[in-house]
Amino acid sequence: MKKQYALAFDNVSKQFKSRHKTVEAMRNVSLTVEDGEVFGFVGPNGAGKSTTIKVMLDIINDYDGQVRIYGVDAHHAHARKGVAYVPESPALYEQFTPLEILRMALDMYGIRRTDANAWCMQWLERFSVAGNAKRRIRELSKGNVQRVALAHALVVQPRLLILDEPLSGLDPVGRKDVVDILAEYKRAGGAIFFTSHVLHDVERIADRFGFIHQGQLLTVRSPQELAKERAGRYLVRYQGNATDQRAVGTIRNGEFEIELPEAELPAFISQLHANGSHLLSVKPAVSLESVFFQILQSTPV
Template sequence: MSAAVEFHGVSHTFRVKGKQIQAVRDVSFSLSEGEVFGFVGPNGAGKSTTIKIMLDIINDYQGKVTLYGSDAHQAASRRDVAYVPEAPALYDQFTPLEILRMGLSMNGIKRPDANAWCMGWLERFSVAEYAKRRIRHLSKGNVQRTALAHAMAVEPRLLILDEPLSGLDPVGRKDVVDILNEYKKQGGAIFFTSHVLHDVERIADRFGFINKGQLLTVRSPRELAAERASHFILRYQAEQPLKPTCTLLRPGEFECEMEQSELPAAIAQLNSIGGHLLTAQPAASLESVFFRILAEAS
């Protein structure tokens, strides 16, 4: 069975004001069917460029990209692919129902129950009550929900999402996460970027960390937990840090990462200086690894 997405040594350089900028450099990874791949990195790291290469919006790159075994330069490779950008540009004079109906038509999907089918997806994304209201009158969050419903309504094999949870409130994020998890269980593949690292942890089977165009590492939650199992994050209140590597969060409050074996001595030291322990939590989080990898790469 072919992988949903494969990147082989992909690099791309563009010119800005006469200066050469390398957007991505020798990027290689694969995404399987039924897998969710989270792409994480700071602004300007190359996340959106990678998506544009995947969709052949940028096509003057070096290396090779395939979608389900077909060269990404071929339009046919994207026949079962749906894409939702960070800021969806929907026709604001149309309604959500018209947007979804148009999506079916543009994909050559003919359903006798097209209206009910589209309304069902709008209901799933909690925008059915706005089905006949023009896009220009919807909130940013409801436009995002409409764009996601539009993508799902065409039943893609591969879903490419650039910051899919931006603009959504906590309830909306949970709803979308539940829908994406269901899509994954049905065999769909998802490639998505996000700045909300907690959401990436909840959805992704593997994480790719990119910085300055270079893919630094690809890991699974199991690998993440294993490598950080003995590390803990202490947050405490004191007049001074327990050790120089501790981070000042706010006046009188510090955060420090240490080995589990160091905890008893650290707590004893904290008590001796009149400090107060706030939390002691495992350090096996995407956020802690993300910042450590960025620090090591700099």
């Protein structure tokens, strides 16, 4: 019997045609997300992240390949019965209050609760916006609107949570609070598919992460695989001349960064001293950011 995933893409491709050219927004993308798994989706602007989300939500439906949500073809509306989505810039009705927004979510999902108000207030409290429960959305800060949007998604207790830049607009305390809540949701068996430009957030939250570039899913890895692959490699940051063509572009005026295997470190550091450059730091290259830029540099444009 074929395994049923929370989310499964099978060789999905999508092209956009204009008068002058054809753009491959997705090229044979295949991936799966299991119950209780957090999948981070990473890529530069225009890589295909938003198109991927629109495909799974059936906002874009003229594509090749197949998408299934809990075994149901994503072309069917009932595939998204247990799905909640939070866009990068939530467009909540500004004339309503957070409490009304969450009550509306319960109604839209056909959820009838005798304690609906208390249930909604509980979620607003968890996202630290209960004090604004009866203020208009238009009166709230961007960060608080983001919190309300996340509460709006979780109040219906979805099986699959789709998040586009979920920590955008939040301060450090808010980011930690949301990460903790998402961790609880995952432990309860919920699945999460999320995009983020903040690679540190992906490392903190994701069980696996996928890199998409120019519509092509280049790799899918876990933090454990990343640590194993990057063992024995180091990031060297220095100030002075770009002494090696492999050095990443200027970090700030006169500063450069290069990734090297441990065996090359002594010779490179000696070369820096000989050229009058100043060594700033040497640290292990076990980071999503280092892999991200390495993949981008090695991928033909």
